[in-house]
Amino acid sequence: MRIGVFICHCGSNIAGTVDVAQVAANAAKMPDVAFAVDTMYACSEPGQQAIEEAVKQHKLTGVVVASCSPRMHEPTFRRAVERAGLNRYMIEMANIREQVSWIGKDKEANTRKATDLVHMAVEKLRLNRVLIPKQIPVTRKVLVVGGGVAGIQAALDCAEGGMEVVMVEREPSIGGKMSKLDKTFPTIDCSSCVLGPKMVDVAQNDHIDLFTYSEVESITGYVGNFEVTIRKKAPYVDWEKCTGCGICTEKCPNKKSFDRHNEGMGTTTSINIPFPQAIPKKATINAATCRKLVDGKCGVCAKVCPSGAINYEQEDELVTVKVGAVVAATGYDFMDWTVYREYGAGRYKDVITSLQYERLLSASGPTEGHIKRPSDGKEPKNIVFIQCVGSRDVSIGRPYCSGFCCMYTAKQAILTKDHIPDSQSYVFYMDIRSPGKAYDEFTRRAQEEYGAQYLRGRVSTIVPLGDKLLVRGADTLAGQQVEIEADLVVLAVGGEAAHGAPQLAEKLRISYDSYGFFMEGHVKLKPVETNTAGVFLAGACQGLKDIPASVAQGSAAAAKALGLLSKDTLESDPQTASVDLKRCVGCGKCWNVCPFGAIREMDMRGQIKAEVLEAVCQGCGLCNATCPQGAIQLSHFTDNQVLAEVEALCRC
Amino acid sequence: MAIQEQLKKMILDVLPDVDCVIGWGPGPDPLRGSPFFMRKPEDVESFMAGPMAVQNPALFLPEYKGKKVGVVVKGCDSRSVVQLISEDLIKREEVVIIGFPCDGVLDVAKVENALASHGEPGEITAVEFSGGEVKVTLAGNTHSLKFDDVKADKCGRCAVPNAVMSDFFAGIAREASGVKDDYEDLAALEKMSLEERFAFWENEMSRCLRCYACRNACPMCVCRDHCVASSRIPHWISQADSTRDKLMFQVIHAVHLAGRCTGCGECQRVCPVGIPVLLLKRTLSKGVTELFDYAAGMDTESKPPLLTFQVEEATIKERNW
Numbered sequence: 002m003r004i005g006v007f008i009c010h011c012g013s014n015i016a017g018t019v020d021v022a023q024v025a026a027n028a029a030k031m032p033d034v035a036f037a038v039d040t041m042y043a044c045s046e047p048g049q050q051a052i053e054e055a056v057k058q059h060k061l062t063g064v065v066v067a068s069c070s071p072r073m074h075e076p077t078f079r080r081a082v083e084r085a086g087l088n089r090y091m092i093e094m095a096n097i098r099e100q101v102s103w104i105g106k107d108k109e110a111n112t113r114k115a116t117d118l119v120h121m122a123v124e125k126l127r128l129n130r131v132l133i134p135k136q137i138p139v140t141r142k143v144l145v146v147g148g149g150v151a152g153i154q155a156a157l158d159c160a161e162g163g164m165e166v167v168m169v170e171r172e173p174s175i176g177g178k179m180s181k182l183d184k185t186f187p188t189i190d191c192s193s194c195v196l197g198p199k200m201v202d203v204a205q206n207d208h209i210d211l212f213t214y215s216e217v218e219s220i221t222g223y224v225g226n227f228e229v230t231i232r233k234k235a236p237y238v239d240w241e242k243c244t245g246c247g248i249c250t251e252k253c254p255n256k257k258s259f260d261r262h263n264e265g266m267g268t269t270t271s272i273n274i275p276f277p278q279a280i281p282k283k284a285t286i287n288a289a290t291c292r293k294l295v296d297g298k299c300g301v302c303a304k305v306c307p308s309g310a311i312n313y314e315q316e317d318e319l320v321t322v323k324v325g326a327v328v329a330a331t332g333y334d335f336m337d338w339t340v341y342r343e344y345g346a347g348r349y350k351d352v353i354t355s356l357q358y359e360r361l362l363s364a365s366g367p368t369e370g371h372i373k374r375p376s377d378g379k380e381p382k383n384i385v386f387i388q389c390v391g392s393r394d395v396s397i398g399r400p401y402c403s404g405f406c407c408m409y410t411a412k413q414a415i416l417t418k419d420h421i422p423d424s425q426s427y428v429f430y431m432d433i434r435s436p437g438k439a440y441d442e443f444t445r446r447a448q449e450e451y452g453a454q455y456l457r458g459r460v461s462t463i464v465p466l467g468d469k470l471l472v473r474g475a476d477t478l479a480g481q482q483v484e485i486e487a488d489l490v491v492l493a494v495g496g497e498a499a500h501g502a503p504q505l506a507e508k509l510r511i512s513y514d515s516y517g518f519f520m521e522g523h524v525k526l527k528p529v530e531t532n533t534a535g536v537f538l539a540g541a542c543q544g545l546k547d548i549p550a551s552v553a554q555g556s557a558a559a560a561k562a563l564g565l566l567s568k569d570t571l572e573s574d575p576q577t578a579s580v581d582l583k584r585c586v587g588c589g590k591c592w593n594v595c596p597f598g599a600i601r602e603m604d605m606r607g608q609i610k611a612e613v614l615e616a617v618c619q620g621c622g623l624c625n626a627t628c629p630q631g632a633i634q635l636s637h638f639t640d641n642q643v644l645a646e647v648e649a650l651c652r653c
Numbered sequence: 654m655a656i657q658e659q660l661k662k663m664i665l666d667v668l669p670d671v672d673c674v675i676g677w678g679p680g681p682d683p684l685r686g687s688p689f690f691m692r693k694p695e696d697v698e699s700f701m702a703g704p705m706a707v708q709n710p711a712l713f714l715p716e717y718k719g720k721k722v723g724v725v726v727k728g729c730d731s732r733s734v735v736q737l738i739s740e741d742l743i744k745r746e747e748v749v750i751i752g753f754p755c756d757g758v759l760d761v762a763k764v765e766n767a768l769a770s771h772g773e774p775g776e777i778t779a780v781e782f783s784g785g786e787v788k789v790t791l792a793g794n795t796h797s798l799k800f801d802d803v804k805a806d807k808c809g810r811c812a813v814p815n816a817v818m819s820d821f822f823a824g825i826a827r828e829a830s831g832v833k834d835d836y837e838d839l840a841a842l843e844k845m846s847l848e849e850r851f852a853f854w855e856n857e858m859s860r861c862l863r864c865y866a867c868r869n870a871c872p873m874c875v876c877r878d879h880c881v882a883s884s885r886i887p888h889w890i891s892q893a894d895s896t897r898d899k900l901m902f903q904v905i906h907a908v909h910l911a912g913r914c915t916g917c918g919e920c921q922r923v924c925p926v927g928i929p930v931l932l933l934k935r936t937l938s939k940g941v942t943e944l945f946d947y948a949a950g951m952d953t954e955s956k957p958p959l960l961t962f963q964v965e966e967a968t969i970k971e972r973n974w
Contacts, residue, residue, distance in 0.1 A: 507964045581886070584879045589741055596962045623962065629909045630876040631887040640887030 002127055003035040005061040006119060007052055008097070009043035009068035015102040020112040024067065024097070027116045031123045035059050043068050049081040056085035063087070063129060065122045067095040067115060072532075073523065088131040090575070090637060093122040117650055124649040128642045132575040137616055139225030139571050140325040142167065143562045146217055146505065149177020150548055151540025152330030153199050154555030155562075159328075160208035162563040167322050168203065169231055170213045171501075172261070174279035175200055177332050181262065181356060183363040183370075185548060186412040187443035193278055193365070200280040210322075214285060218319060220508050221598060223619065224535030225325045225571045235315040237286035237294065238272070242310035245282030247274060249302035249311070258290045260367065264357045266375065267367025272302045272311075277365055284310075326535045326562040329519060330555065331505060333496040333541040336391040336399065343462045344390070344492060350376040351470055352463060352490045355386075355409060362416050372420050374489045377468065381488030384417055385472045386410050386428040387460050392495030393431060399495060401516070405547045406493035407434045411444040413491065414453035426453040427485055429460050429474055437547070456483060463490060496545045509536050510619075518544050529558045537561045576637045577618035578625055584632035585610045591624035591633050600624060600633075656753050657702050659823040660725060664697050667723045667749050667821070674723035674751075675713055677706040683780045684761055684789070688713070700725075704759045704782055704800070709733055709917045711872040714743045721747050727755040729807060731816035732915035732950025733872040739953045740913070740960070742875055752816025754827035757800070757808035762927070764789060764803045768796055807918045810834045817951055834916075836939045842932060854900055860926040861899040867920035867930050868906060873913050881905060907933040912941040912957035915950035944968065 006028040010016035021039040029037040036059040042048045043066050052064060064087070066078050071094040079089035095118040105111050141164060145156045148170030156166045174180070180200075182192035203209050218230040253270035260269040262276050271291040272284050284302075292299035293313055303311035335354060339347040351374045353361075364370035374381045388410055392403040407430065414426040428447075433455070435441040447453045458475035465471070472485045498517030506513040511531040512520035519542050522530035529537050539558040540551035565571075578600075587609030592600040599617035603610055611633065613624075625635040634640060664674045668691065678689030678699045686705035690713075691697050702725065710724050711733035726734060734750060737743045764787065765774045772792035779790040787798045812834065815826040842850060865882065868874050881889045882902050889905060890898050906920075907930075914934045921931035941947055945958035945968055958966070 584884070586876050586879055588875055590960050593956065593960050594962045627960065629881070630879040631881050631884060631889065632879065634887065640889065644888065 002033045002063055003059065003061050004031075004033045004063045004065060004123055004126060005052070005055050005059060006031075006034055006037040006065045006067065006123065007043050007048075007055075008037070008039040008115075008119070009048070009066065010039060010041050011068060011098055011102075012042065015068070015098050015115075018102045018106055018108055018111050019097060019115050020108060021115075023112050024115045024119060028065070028067075028119050028123070031120055033063075033127055034123060035061060044074050044077050049077070052078070052081050053085040056082060056087060061087070063091040063093075063126045065093050065095060065119060065126055067097045067119045067122070069094075069098040070096050073526075088133075090132040091126070091129055093126040093129070095119045095122040120649045121646040124645040125642045128639065128645055129637065132636055134572040134575050135615070136570040137225060137573045138569065139566055140227075140323045141165065141566045142322070142324040143559075143566070144169065144217075144227065144229055144322070144324040144327045145330060146327065147177070147330035147332055147499075147540070147542065148172075148175030148203070148211075148213065149330060149332040149540060149551070150179045150196060150199070151332065151542075151551040151555040151558075152177070152328065153196075153203055154552045155328045155330055155537075155539045155559045156209050157199065157202055157206065158556050158559030159562055160206045162559065164208065164563060164566060166206075166209045167229070167231075167324060168209055168211050169215050169217055170211075171216050172275070173214045173236065173283065173285040174275050174281070175203060175211070175213060176276075176278070176280065178356070179548060180276065180278070181264065181359060181363075183359050183366070184412060184416060186408045187437070187439045189412065189415065197278045200278065204280045211281065212320070213281060215320075217505060217508060220327070220510075221617075222323075223617065224533075224565070226616070227324050227327060227535065229322050229324055229327075231320045231322065233318040233320060235288075235317050236283065237288065237291070237311065237313055237315045238284045239310045239312050239315070240281065240283045242308045243283045243306075244308055244310075245274060245279075245284070246307065247284075248305050248307065249284055250274060252301050252305045254299065254301060255290055255292055258287050263360045263367045264354065266353075266357050266360045286311075286313075325566045326537065327509060328537045328539050328555075328558045328562060329505065329509060329511070329531075329542055330539040330558070331499040331502050331542040333498060333545055334500050335494045336497045338390050338492055338494045340397055341390060343460065344387070344490070345463050349463065349465060349470060349490075350374075351381075351488065352492065354492050354494045355406070355413060356494075358413055358491045359409075362413070362420065370420075372417070372489075379468075379488070380421060382421065382424050383469075383485065383487050383489075384424060384426050385460075385470075385485055385487040385490045386414060386426060386493060387472075387490065388428065388430045388493040389459075390492040390494045391497075392493075394495075399497075399516075401495075401545075402434060403495040404434070404545045406495065407444065408437070408440055408547065410491075410493045411435075411447040411453070414447045415451045418451040418453070426451075427472075427487075428453055428455045430455060430457060431459070432457075437549070458483075463487075496541065499542060502542060509533065511536050518542065529554055529561055535565060573616060574620060576620040576635065577615050578613045578620065578622070578633050578635045579615075580611050580613055581632045581634065582610050584630050586630060586632070587611065588629070590627045590629065594623045594627045596621065596623065656824045657700070660702055660751065660753055661697050661700055663751050663821045663823060664691060664700060664723065664725070665694055667751065668692075668694060668697070670721065671723045671749055672717065672720045674725065674749075675710040676700050676725035676751075677702065677708065677710070680705070682775070682777060684759075684764060684774070684777050702753055704757065704787075704804070705780075706755075707758045707761070707805070707922070709870075709872050709919050711737060711917075712870060712919070714748060714872070715875050718743055718747065721749070723749040723751060725751045725753070726816050726819070727753075727758070728811065728813035728815050728817065729755075729915065729917050731818060732813065733917055734950075735817050735953050736873060736913060736915055736950035736957075739950075739955055740957070745953065749821075750816060750819045751821045751823070752819030753823040754825065755808075755811075755814045756827070757804040757811070759787070759800075760803055760805045760922075764798065767798055767803060771796060805918065805922070806838070807916060810837075818953065836935060839932060839936055839939060842936070854903075855896050857928045858896045858899045858903065860928060861896075861903075862926060863894075863899060863902075864925065866923040866925060867903075870919040870923040871906075871910070872917065872919070873910055873915075874906070903930055903933055906930075907937055910934050911937040912945070912947060912959045913949050914938050 008021045008025045025037045025039045083089045097115040143159045145152045145168045215233045218232040222228045255271040272286045360366040435444045456476045458477040460474035502517045537558040539555040603612040622635045624633045674691045677686045680687035776792040781788040
């Protein structure tokens, strides 16, 4: 074998703390190395050309590039050696940037470690074999998980691009958080008026198959060929027959059910349609409160339903669909603000969340758009808004900024003045963060035109004072304590990943951060991709963002899915496991540990052996590590390749 | 011995339905029993249970996969059978399990050590067990030893004197002594620093002959002719005669047994040079018990924790779900 080694300077990123020329000189002495050189930027056009030329000139059969993490540039260098006529798997990378130059300042030690890593890569490369990817057919269909505004946009754009779409939403209606908003910033236009038509488009689009009140049960398969099992939760109403007339909701005798759509600001009936613009406009029975389902006595809705749609015996249904790509758009939820004892930990009726306040502002809300405080239904005059409740607070493990609260608080202050002209709003804030287009002007308008009094500081306590709440806090700009007698306190509660997001991430096999937000493929360059091929992200599931950003990301994810599925076939990754039948004793440990169900038992002349389904195998290597006799080997990461690396490291 | 007679009757009853019944018979000398394969009714005459039923007959079961066999088991042996069934290495319906209450087995090495000054092991002409005593006739003289002094170490910490699972059971199940395995034998090892521990193992392994008796006596080692120890692809262990390669094999063996080893101790018993290889396996067993609350060979429905894939382990909370 003739190996060429290229040590990248990465400008001064690597060369600043690693003697790259010395590493190249050391590499030249390693076994099978025919050529070694340091290069300014291996990934640049001249850098890649130099690799191609060296392959031809020195008749190289393998290449080691010592530079950055393979996550970003392994595909780059694979393409480079392929252009030079080599198999794309005859290249190895040594990560001497993230693992060496960026983490140590001692140039001498860094140079030694870089040499070690290059030596390991060389030893592994010596055992690399030519691997040829196969072509696999793809299913030209996209699954969108989550029917909020990001998911809706992704679904509509995919359908527009000629793709079939399956949308799964766990609530009975699509619309997400945006459907609960009264108005949107910075234009104060009606939220349901701009979202409604898009929701109707989803319902009317022939290419979109909508599953609401449903959840993703499991996903198997791989890019281009996912198989998704969807659990359609039983609404106890036959949605084929339900016309959404709403007679059942008028007659239901139990009117004390928790109203999810109104965030508990009112109660609703056990059978209900969440809101007038719901898509689909179908009734759902709350099994926890329905008298018929709880103790078998009632059945009024079945009696009054003109289409005979009520079915108390209905059970969950599992549906399986095949898709080629997945867009995760599961959005966000609000953190449990009752951890804040200083705000009453949920004991005071007139301390509410901003989304609850939004329902009070909304004409379709429980108060029909009249602001009435929960305790006694009186119109509040003094309203205190507290920002950063559960955002930017290290003490409760929420160091991040939720990003949209400054804006919606300003919006709510403006709307409050519109609704109650003789009211006074006070906003306790830490910093006003309004970097969007026309955003800062908007927050200024709330203060200057609508008279909202902004107080920079935190609230230390809220205590009841007669039928009012005494809000005690600091105004750090004036350098004094302030006390406000409030009729209503609205908390700008920070967002967190949607409940159940990590569990979905595990099913999708994508990474998530410690807060449950899904990890994008690259913070800057792959914001809607994930590290799992064929799975894309849209909206707040990737990190909290406002409506325009969510819509933009929905379109971006759709563009990625459309691009991926624009071809009829995809290349399969040949880095899969394979069984040496001579060594396999059929003990079955491999198929027990395989997370993908990619290994099955087979019979070979009366003997039990393991068989890898190449198309399903994801190359994770669990079977390889488990097989006691080493009969299963993972191509490109065989035991002997890993041992050669370890050996190189130990012998240095 | 009443139990022995009951067992013989059971074996005779089972014999027509099976290929053979595996138990114990006379060994090469009066101090040793031997694994014994009974195919004909007359074979059963020489069957013997008791303190010389030392070997683990579960060892032979995987070879009989596809045929029906009977097996007589002590409590510890039965755990190996259960483990083999739980891993689907043998089939429950292909094995007839005959259990009996075990009073402990002899550690031959302890007897030989105790009598070393009185003569050569080859001069033993008779061994008799009665009332907690072992009477050994050596070079014409009879020596009396306390059974507790010469029984196997594992019997001292035994919590399963009866078969965990059996189709037939001779006699009345013995009450477990209530002893809890506190891994006392590991205490000295755990006290050592890493360097001391490595030196300890280098010293022990320097005697290793690479005979692989430890592997061949292990009922859970089912790879047999396909062991990584004799493979170049993959090439985990070199053919060099080095202590580290010898230790490497023991480490691989122990890791392959993590969560599977039932602690029968056959590996250590058969070692011709007396290397305490069971300590390695017990170290891992202790870890598996602490981490996964799992003991191998107690339940055919359970799966060894390291041979399953679960997103969230019941006992390891990585996420606050």
